[in-house]
Amino acid sequence: MVSAKDVAKAIMVLYVIGFLTNADGKSIKKRAVTEVQLMHDWAEYLNRETRLEWLRKKLAEILPPNTISHGASRALVAPAEVRLRKRADTNLIANQDHQLAPGEKTHGKIDKADVDILSKVNP
Amino acid sequence: MQTCSLWVIVFSWAALTVGAFSPLCDVLRELERDKEQCLQEPKNNSENGEPISGCPRLWDNMICWPFSFTGQTVKAECPKFLQMITGKNGFVFRNCTQDGWSETFLRTDTACGYDVNDTTNDKRHSYFLKLKVMYTVGYSTSLVMLLIALGILITFRKLHCTRNYIHMHLFVSFILRALSIFIKDAVLFSNDVGHCDDHLVGCKTLMVFFQYCILTNYSWLLIEGLYLHTLLVVSFFSEKKVLQYFIIFGWGSPAVFATSWAITRHFLENNGCWDINANPFIWWIIRGPVIISILVNFILFVNILRILMKKLKTPEMRGNDMNHYKRLAKSTLLLIPLFGIHYIIFALSPEDTMEIKLFFELALGSFQGLVVAVLYCFLNGEVQLEIQRKWRQRRLNNWFWMRPSLSSSFNSGTSGLTHMTKASPLEQGTGTAWKGSVI
Numbered sequence: 268m269v270s271a272k273d274v275a276k277a278i279m280v281l282y283v284i285g286f287l288t289n290a291d292g293k294s295i296k297k298r299a300v301t302e303v304q305l306m307h308d309w310a311e312y313l314n315r316e317t318r319l320e321w322l323r324k325k326l327a328e329i330l331p332p333n334t335i336s337h338g339a340s341r342a343l344v345a346p347a348e349v350r351l352r353k354r355a356d357t358n359l360i361a362n363q364d365h366q367l368a369p370g371e372k373t374h375g376k377i378d379k380a381d382v383d384i385l386s387k388v389n390p
Numbered sequence: 391m392q393t394c395s396l397w398v399i400v401f402s403w404a405a406l407t408v409g410a411f412s413p414l415c416d417v418l419r420e421l422e423r424d425k426e427q428c429l430q431e432p433k434n435n436s437e438n439g440e441p442i443s444g445c446p447r448l449w450d451n452m453i454c455w456p457f458s459f460t461g462q463t464v465k466a467e468c469p470k471f472l473q474m475i476t477g478k479n480g481f482v483f484r485n486c487t488q489d490g491w492s493e494t495f496l497r498t499d500t501a502c503g504y505d506v507n508d509t510t511n512d513k514r515h516s517y518f519l520k521l522k523v524m525y526t527v528g529y530s531t532s533l534v535m536l537l538i539a540l541g542i543l544i545t546f547r548k549l550h551c552t553r554n555y556i557h558m559h560l561f562v563s564f565i566l567r568a569l570s571i572f573i574k575d576a577v578l579f580s581n582d583v584g585h586c587d588d589h590l591v592g593c594k595t596l597m598v599f600f601q602y603c604i605l606t607n608y609s610w611l612l613i614e615g616l617y618l619h620t621l622l623v624v625s626f627f628s629e630k631k632v633l634q635y636f637i638i639f640g641w642g643s644p645a646v647f648a649t650s651w652a653i654t655r656h657f658l659e660n661n662g663c664w665d666i667n668a669n670p671f672i673w674w675i676i677r678g679p680v681i682i683s684i685l686v687n688f689i690l691f692v693n694i695l696r697i698l699m700k701k702l703k704t705p706e707m708r709g710n711d712m713n714h715y716k717r718l719a720k721s722t723l724l725l726i727p728l729f730g731i732h733y734i735i736f737a738l739s740p741e742d743t744m745e746i747k748l749f750f751e752l753a754l755g756s757f758q759g760l761v762v763a764v765l766y767c768f769l770n771g772e773v774q775l776e777i778q779r780k781w782r783q784r785r786l787n788n789w790f791w792m793r794p795s796l797s798s799s800f801n802s803g804t805s806g807l808t809h810m811t812k813a814s815p816l817e818q819g820t821g822t823a824w825k826g827s828v829i
Contacts, residue, residue: 329450
């Protein structure tokens with residue numbers, strides 16, 4: 268006669284085995300410590316977003332405006348900036364020496380922020 | 391307790407002064423290196439001092455174009471910093487014409503796999519924000535209730551016993567968990583410009599503290615299970631000694647795992663603020679103990695329910711079957727938040743329901759502290775009795791103070807009143823004697 272205790276034990280053993288075999292690293296990877304998982308996902312997402320945002324601004328600055336085909340990017344480029352960039356481009360070609368192209372300094376906030384961060388990287 | 395509050399103060403201070411890690415550091419560093427390299431290389435556009443026709447070396451803010459002769463087509467690899475962001479590689483070309491360099495064919499961004507229209511992430515942003523709002527509400531209500539509950543358990547000396555000491559430690563671990571999550575959110579997801587390496591010591595320390603708090607919460611949930619199980623299974627044991635072991639285990643073992651995680655991270659995966667766990671093996675140092683504690687607690691839970699069922703079915707227990715099942719269901723519901731059994735329910739959910747799972751688990755997890763505080767402090771019969779007693783005493787005292795002339799004649803009445811206080815409804819409903827004392 269099988270007692271309820273034995274049945275309960277068997278269920279437990281099966282459950283644990285099922286859990287462990289099912290959880291071969293990959294599947295269990297996302298199944299523990301929800302807060303840490305969320306932090307991981309969110310930080311990854313934010314990192315990606317910050318990088319893409321920076322890249323979008325950087326590209327809008329660097330690339331010649333007439334080749335920017337996407338509406339979103341075009342909207343970001345103000346006429347004054349375009350003039351600046353043109354000057355920067357001609358300066359770049361003219362100044363092939365070691366000195367920094369003067370146009371680069373006029374790139375505005377983003378470059379300044381970059382320099383700020385960089386000065387922290389290389390004190 | 392004092393050391394705990396000291397820790398909290400230190401880490402709150404750290405949170406206010408510490409900034410987040412900037413995800414742009416490596417990209418900017420790479421860009422700067424490329425630029426410097428390009429501008430510092432010796433120029434080759436003249437031979438023996440005589441200029442020759444061709445295009446001079448050009449740094450176009452992304453790629454370094456080497457000196458080349460007129461008519462040449464130069465092929466350049468995508469800049470490293472772009473590869474780091476897009477994860478794709480490609481080539482860009484420029485012609486060296488008589489008028490100098492031509493435009494690149496294939497724009498550098500398209501050639502390197504960058505797509506402006508990639509907006510799949512907008513949905514995720516609102517999803518994360520929703521989650522954050524939800525668990526912030528959960529953790530803040532839990533935090534307030536837990537602080538009140540902890541205050542009650544500490545002030546009433548009559549409530550001091552091993553079971554309540556363990557509850558107090560569990561409450562502290564819940565409080566720490568909530569606090570560490572708030573601090574972490576404030577540091578990681580603030581809108582300031584991030585820092586690079588030299589500012590990260592504080593940020594990393596906070597991350598270790600966060601992991602430690604999460605681990606202590608799981609360890610104290612496990613201890614609740616262990617304690618109740620020992621009470622039911624072992625007949626005689628020294629409560630004082632067991633409590634000591636539990637305290638060492640509850641606060642010590644998470645410290646061991648958090649420290650070893652920090653050391654491993656430092657030597658093997660020292661990137662950013664240690665917030666992204668790219669290496670699953672290092673993450674196991676945190677995940678492993680948590681999963682084990684959830685599993686062990688589940689086994690203890692099932693065993694406790696089994697013992698409870700047995701006790702309820704003994705002939706001494708009067709009542710019909712329906713009554714038994716009611717009691718069983720009630721104690722099961724009481725034990726689920728105390729042991730954190732809901733974690734295992736979601737542990738078996740399939741992978742593709744990840745988003746829903748995160749949502750539910752965070753909702754339940756953040757309110758768990760609140761539920762535990764309500765069930766094991768505010769609804770507890772002894773606590774209610776003690777509060778009622780204190781309240782009546784106070785009112786009587788006030789009354790006597792207001793009318794000092796009557797104080798002598800009513801002196802004997804006070805003790806009578808306190809004895810008349812009735813047991814709380816919960817206590818009456820529970821019925822079984824052992825449950826009142828155990829849970």
